[in-house]
Amino acid sequence: MKKVIAIIGTLDTKGDEISYLKSLVEKRGHDVLIVDTGTLGTPFLDPDISREKVAEAGGERIEELQARRVESFAQEIMARGLKTLLHPLAESGKIHGVVAIGGGQGSIIVAPLLKSLPFGFPKILVSTKITQAGPRPYIGSKDVLILPPVADLAGINRLTEKVLVNAAGAISGMVEMKLPRDSSRKPLVVMSMNGTITDCGLRVKDSLEQEGYEVLVFHSIGTGGEALEEFVKTEEGIAGVIELAVNEIGNYLLGGLASSGPERLTSAGLRGIPQVIVPGSADFINFLGPETVPEKFRGRRIHPHNPQATIVRTNASDNRLLGKTIAEKLNMSRGPVVILWPRKGLSSVDKPDGPFWDPAADQALLTELTACLRSNIPIEEIERHINDAAFSKSVVETFFYLLNQGEKDLR
Numbered sequence: 001m002k003k004v005i006a007i008i009g010t011l012d013t014k015g016d017e018i019s020y021l022k023s024l025v026e027k028r029g030h031d032v033l034i035v036d037t038g039t040l041g042t043p044f045l046d047p048d049i050s051r052e053k054v055a056e057a058g059g060e061r062i063e064e065l066q067a068r069r070v071e072s073f074a075q076e077i078m079a080r081g082l083k084t085l086l087h088p089l090a091e092s093g094k095i096h097g098v099v100a101i102g103g104g105q106g107s108i109i110v111a112p113l114l115k116s117l118p119f120g121f122p123k124i125l126v127s128t129k130i131t132q133a134g135p136r137p138y139i140g141s142k143d144v145l146i147l148p149p150v151a152d153l154a155g156i157n158r159l160t161e162k163v164l165v166n167a168a169g170a171i172s173g174m175v176e177m178k179l180p181r182d183s184s185r186k187p188l189v190v191m192s193m194n195g196t197i198t199d200c201g202l203r204v205k206d207s208l209e210q211e212g213y214e215v216l217v218f219h220s221i222g223t224g225g226e227a228l229e230e231f232v233k234t235e236e237g238i239a240g241v242i243e244l245a246v247n248e249i250g251n252y253l254l255g256g257l258a259s260s261g262p263e264r265l266t267s268a269g270l271r272g273i274p275q276v277i278v279p280g281s282a283d284f285i286n287f288l289g290p291e292t293v294p295e296k297f298r299g300r301r302i303h304p305h306n307p308q309a310t311i312v313r314t315n316a317s318d319n320r321l322l323g324k325t326i327a328e329k330l331n332m333s334r335g336p337v338v339i340l341w342p343r344k345g346l347s348s349v350d351k352p353d354g355p356f357w358d359p360a361a362d363q364a365l366l367t368e369l370t371a372c373l374r375s376n377i378p379i380e381e382i383e384r385h386i387n388d389a390a391f392s393k394s395v396v397e398t399f400f401y402l403l404n405q406g407e408k409d410l411r
Contacts, residue, residue, distance in 0.1 A: 003175040004031045004094065006086060008110055009101035011036040011051075015044020017101055017153050017164060024168035025099075030175065033095060037082060037109045039065050039074045049085060057081035075108045083113045090117055097122035097175040099167055101153060104129045107138050115140035119231070122174035126167050128152055141226035145170060186214040187239040189399070190232055190268075194220045194245050195305070196347035197280045201244050203392035208399070213239065220245035220281065225260030232267040240275065240399055241268040244386075247281035249329075250314060250322045255294065258286035265326065269333030274402040276395055277330065277339045280386050282322060282365055283350040283358070284311035303355050311349070313356045316364035323368025331374045336402045338378055340394060341366055344385040351385055 005025050009018045011034075022032045036047035037054055039062065055062040058081030065074040089095045098117065100110040107127040117123055124145045125138060131148050139146070147167055151159040189208050193201035205215045218228040225248040232238060243265065252259040268275050284303070287293045287310045293302060301313040314322070330337050345351035346362060370379060380398070384391040 002030055003096040004033055005097045005099060005171055005175060006033045006035055006089070006095045007099055007101070008035045008037060008082065008086075008106075008113075010038035010106050010109075011043035011045060011047060012038035012041030013103075014101050014106065014153055016155055017160065019045050020156055020161070021099065021101070021164050021168055024165060025172060028168065028172040030172060033089075035082065035086065037078050037106060039078065051078075054078055054081040054085060057084040071105065075105060079109045079112045082109060083116055086113050087116050090121055097124075097171050099124040099126065099171045101126045102129070103127070103153065111138040111140075114138065114144050115142055117142065119143055119227075122171060124167055124171050124174075126153070126163065136223060141223045141230060145174075186212065188235070188237050189213050189215045189240055189242060190228060190238055191215055191217050191242040192220045192225065192228060192245045193217050194247065194281055195309075196284075196349060197244050197386055199348075199387035200278075200280070200392045200395070203389060204242060204244070204395050207392070207396045211400075220248050220258065220260075221286065222248060222251065222258040222260050224248075225264045229260065229263055229267045232271065232273065238268075238273055240403060241273055242276045242278075242395060242399060244278045244395075245281045246277075246279050246322070246326060247284060247286060249325060250282060250284075250318065251286055253321055253325060254285050254314070254318055256285035256312075257288055257292060265329040266332065269330060269335065269337070272333075272335035274335050274399075275330075275333065275337045276399050276402065277326075277337060278386065278395065279326070279339070279341065279346055279365060279369075281347045282319060283314055283346045283356045283362065285314060285318075286311055301356060301358075303349055311356075313358065314361060315358075316361045319361050319365035320368045323365045324372050327369055327372035330377055331372075333377075336405055338380065338398050338402060339369065339373075340391075340398060341379055341381045342386040342388075342391050343381055343383050344388070346386055348387060 007018055007021055025032050034047040035049040036043055036051045038051055052062045055077055058077035060077045107129045114123055126147045126149055130146050135146050149160055149163040208215050218224040248258055248260040249264050288308050290310050293310055297312045303311050305311055349356040351357055382391055382394050
């Protein structure tokens, strides 16, 4: 079946490349919708959605943008207009995929659209800016395929031609593929996890899958938590949420590099979805290489998890703030919540023979949680380490207990 692929870019500076990409996609047998996000020069070819329409949808006339010549203002208007026009086309099935070409300006303009498109919708960004600025500002927590062109997109040459051929092949293949199976009828469990609690997470996942559940795991590195919250906020059929990692909340509070922002640990509660909460990985703040650790933390215990993952031990003061914040979030929950506390350590590095073992710091978190949680949210202390098999079993048993309680309440 023929699909419609939107190709987005500034036709005054990337027109040659967009024209070539259009020809490649059409040769594959698909229709193309060209969207112009340029603001100054003459378009290289006639678009299907003009810059005038994009600017108008963003709240300004293109002539105003040209007269002001303020790049940031123009980017904001064109980004708003692009999202306003393209998002409904994707939702209604009038376009089936998006491929955007951009440098710094083009990537900024298309970013809000890419971050708003649903999971699974085919989307590609060919951008020279990504390798400098990193992908997060442009794609957020979404499943955008990033294709750095290596050479600048300044005409068709032996490098850019190959990159554009790959982009055309990728977007065509993405819109042509279908899911090989239908798992939508399985009850779904959403779970957070990271490398320091993998043993626990994989045991829980395996146990739930043996009981007929589908388990969707999000990696608690910042973007993972953002994606989890967005997914839980909108997706139907979620039986419950198991949070095994809370480090993203500590990163938000303390300036780490794995922050998911202020909304973390809120979506499930506001929707009344049952939650099992384990304060896993509360013992550290995430950074990248050692050089990214701020001076104020240099006196702390620091552990090099890998060359791009340096973690800093939280102290009692950090954990009191974390405990208060987690309690405030969970107190807003409209559904059942249980907290499980592994008394022998919160991560693979927080154990008696580990580099982050600090019972006093962990106790500060537990004490603050106990003091601040509303009375009907229990904390069950378990004399195990978070990665012990017996603790994983407790997580699964508690999860099913919450589900059974919910069914009883309905009856």
